[in-house]
Structures are given as C-alpha cells and as structure tokens.
Amino acid sequence: MRRTPSYRRGHAAQTADLVVVGGGIVGVSIAVFAARAGLRVHVFERGALGGAATLRSGAMIRTHYENRADARLAVEGRELFIKWGEAIGGDPGFRRTGFVYLPGRGELATGALSDRVAMLRDVGSDAEMVDSEALRDFAPDLEPGSVERAVIEPESGYADPHRTMAALIAAARDSGAVMVEGEPVTRISCESGRVGGVTTTLRAVAANAVVLCCGAWAPGLAAGLGLELEIRPTAALPARFATAGRVGPAAIDVPNGVYFRSDGASGLLAGLRDWRERDLDGPDGLLPEVDEQFGGRALAAVARRVPAVAPARFVGGRSGPLDMTPDGRPLLGPTAVEGLWLSCGWSGTGFKTGPAAGRALVHWLLHGLPHHPDIRELAPGRLMTRSETRTPH
Numbered sequence: 001m002r003r004t005p006s007y008r009r010g011h012a013a014q015t016a017d018l019v020v021v022g023g024g025i026v027g028v029s030i031a032v033f034a035a036r037a038g039l040r041v042h043v044f045e046r047g048a049l050g051g052a053a054t055l056r057s058g059a060m061i062r063t064h065y066e067n068r069a070d071a072r073l074a075v076e077g078r079e080l081f082i083k084w085g086e087a088i089g090g091d092p093g094f095r096r097t098g099f100v101y102l103p104g105r106g107e108l109a110t111g112a113l114s115d116r117v118a119m120l121r122d123v124g125s126d127a128e129m130v131d132s133e134a135l136r137d138f139a140p141d142l143e144p145g146s147v148e149r150a151v152i153e154p155e156s157g158y159a160d161p162h163r164t165m166a167a168l169i170a171a172a173r174d175s176g177a178v179m180v181e182g183e184p185v186t187r188i189s190c191e192s193g194r195v196g197g198v199t200t201t202l203r204a205v206a207a208n209a210v211v212l213c214c215g216a217w218a219p220g221l222a223a224g225l226g227l228e229l230e231i232r233p234t235a236a237l238p239a240r241f242a243t244a245g246r247v248g249p250a251a252i253d254v255p256n257g258v259y260f261r262s263d264g265a266s267g268l269l270a271g272l273r274d275w276r277e278r279d280l281d282g283p284d285g286l287l288p289e290v291d292e293q294f295g296g297r298a299l300a301a302v303a304r305r306v307p308a309v310a311p312a313r314f315v316g317g318r319s320g321p322l323d324m325t326p327d328g329r330p331l332l333g334p335t336a337v338e339g340l341w342l343s344c345g346w347s348g349t350g351f352k353t354g355p356a357a358g359r360a361l362v363h364w365l366l367h368g369l370p371h372h373p374d375i376r377e378l379a380p381g382r383l384m385t386r387s388e389t390r391t392p393h
Ligand SMILES: Cc1cc2nc3c(=O)[nH]c(=O)nc-3n(C[C@H](O)[C@H](O)[C@H](O)COP(=O)(O)OP(=O)(O)OC[C@H]3O[C@@H](n4cnc5c(N)ncnc54)[C@H](O)[C@@H]3O)c2cc1C
Pocket: 021, 022, 023, 024, 025, 026, 027, 044, 045, 046, 047, 048, 049, 050, 051, 052, 053, 054, 055, 056, 057, 058, 059, 060, 061, 183, 184, 185, 186, 213, 214, 215, 217, 218, 221, 236, 237, 238, 318, 319, 320, 321, 322, 343, 344, 346, 347, 348, 349, 350, 351, 352, 353, 354
C-alpha cells in the first residue's frame, strides 16, 4: 500500500485520485471531466485561476491546423464552445464571426493548402477553399489583394476568456473538484518509478495520478523526476483598438504577418505573427509591453487587409506567456513515469482546444487509450527525454 506523504503547517494530509497542477483553461477543463467521471480531483493553482495565459488569451476559435490531431481537437473544441450550455453549463461568450485563413504563396503553389483542407474536412471541419470572388461574398470588408485563394470557416469565431473560465470553474466545483488558488506545487513525489502525489507550499496530497497543466513552468517540476521537456517560454502581444469600421470574420493573414478578430461591437484585437517568437528569460521572465508603436504596426498590417479599420484608436493590450514547443504542438498524454501525465506546451493554441483536450486526456487516463488514434501524435515522448543519471525516486 502506498504511504501517505507527511503534511506541514497544520493542514491535514489529503488524498486524491488525480492532482491537476495549474488552473488555466487546460487544467480546469480536465477537472470538470475527471470530476464528472467520479474521480476525486484537486486542482492547485499557484496564483489566480486563469491568471497566466488564459485570461489574456485572444480566444480565437477556429479549426485551421496543419496536423490531424491538432485539427481534430480544434474541431471538437469548437463544438464544445458552440454547444457550451449543454456540454459544460453557463455561457463562454462565444461569438460566431466566421474565420478566414489567407495563405502564403508557397502553400498554394505546392498544393499543401488543398491537401490540408481535405484533411480538415475529414476530421469534421467546415473549412472550405474559396476563390477571391467567393471570399468577397463571405467577407465584404476584406481586401483579397493578390491572394487568389483562401480558406473560410463559417462556424468559427471567438469567445470571452473571463466568461469561459467562470463557467468552467463553476462546472468543476459543482462536480466536486477541489480548487485551490495561491498554492504552488513544489514537488511531485515518486516511489519505485510511480507517482505518489504532490507537495505544495502548504501540504502534501497523495494521488494516483498527477497531470502537469502549468505551461512553461512544467519543465521545472518534471526535472525533479529526471524528465526533460522541450518547452520554451515566449510571449504573445495582442493589441486592442476602438474602431468604427466593421472587422468582419476573424483572420490569420499570412502574407501580412498578422492575426485579428473583432472585439465586441466596436473593437479590434490584433497581433503580429513574428512576435510569438520573443523568448522570455524563464517562465517568470518580464512580459513585454504592448505599446503604441507595436499597436501601430499591428493596425497598419490589418488595415492593408480591412481598409475600414485604418482610423481605429489604440486602446492598449496585455501580453501573455506562451509555452512553445519546437514543433508548435502540445505534449498531451502519459509520460515515462507511471501516473504522471502532461497537457502543456500548447504553443499559443490552447484556448480553443482546452476543453476538448481536457475531455480527451480524461478519456485516455480512464480507458488506457486515447478516444481517437490520431491523438497519439501528441504523446509527450517525442519531446521528452529521461535522464539516465536522475532516475525518479
Ligand atoms: C496573448 C495571448 C493570445 C492568445 N490567443 C489565442 C487564441 O486566439 N486562440 C487560442 O486557442 N489560444 C490562444 N492563446 C493560447 C492560449 O490562451 C493558451 O494556450 C491557453 O490559455 C493555455 O492554457 P493553460 O491552462 O495551459 O495555461 P495557463 O492559463 O497559463 O495556466 C497554467 C497555470 O499553471 C499555473 N502554475 C504554474 N506553475 C505552477 C505550480 N508549480 N503549481 C501550481 N500552479 C502552477 C500558472 O500560474 C498558470 O495559471 C493565446 C495566448 C496568449 C498569451
């Protein structure tokens, strides 16, 4: 029988079936589905629930991905946002604006884009390749310029991160999950190569399984078990504008290096794609400011595509942390240490997929298999090495 770890500072020792480390959209979604499946779940969040990446997210919801597993989770994630009331409860503030992907020249020339659209449709996306005339019908305010073909998704849009998190937290609590804020996990305990639980700054909790949903902080905890994760802390900087001009569908505009969406009835949110690659000095590194100069560059890029927004006024923006992997894909699934699971390294894509990934991870954990074979593509082994010298104890 496993020993219950000792406790400190007067808190009773506790036990759980599953400890979730990190209370962003990914961790709280896992808590919802695990608690609904009858597991005793504890979520530990070192700060405020959602307070790192999730509440600063652009929250764009679309299905356009290059790889099957990512696209599948994005399709399933969008479905959850659309049917949120029955699937989760509450209201995530989902707005269906439609989405446009404006490709680079290379993607069209090589045929990569039409192959991708076929794959997207195969996993259930409504993605459709259109010529510039059909694009004008779909998005009358958008100037196709030299883009001959684009991909549209009529069902996509964006959500409200605050409402989404509020709904998830309520669903997790209603299902019996214990949610603790302001209490970091400092160590994962391991006995005979198997996870035994966690130690926080205030207590020890014995658990059969632990899942790391703590973004770019995950490598620090995994290192204590001799696991090296390839996750790099970077930052994303979305700028916000007040605009009288209609924005139309959300978009990723490869030729102009910008992504954007409307922000309520008279707002615009925009980010420059190259800024996702700004490295931080560690996961707690200082986040760059979203200043007027950055806003000016972002707005100029959007206005090349949607001329009506050119007079928009910069109203600020809040950068947020990203957990980038070398292939830009998450680490989702079990690790070499029995009982230790990962759902991190979301590389700036984890809002739309968070709830679906939470459901997928819980299925995998309970059934020993992912709900679809594609999901194995995301298994952590590809970007995780186990140190020979530091075996788990
Ligand atoms: C500016 C910005 C724009 C974005 N735009 C989009 C978008 O349009 N669409 C999209 O799909 N995605 C987008 N993303 C990405 C998406 O928001 C993230 O991938 C997603 O929020 C990640 O959720 P998470 O729960 O993994 O991380 P987080 O929300 O960062 O949660 C991880 C939590 O772990 C906690 N933690 C860390 N260490 C510990 C510890 N030792 N113990 C306990 N807790 C710990 C942290 O405090 C944090 O709250 C964007 C991200 C940013 C920053």
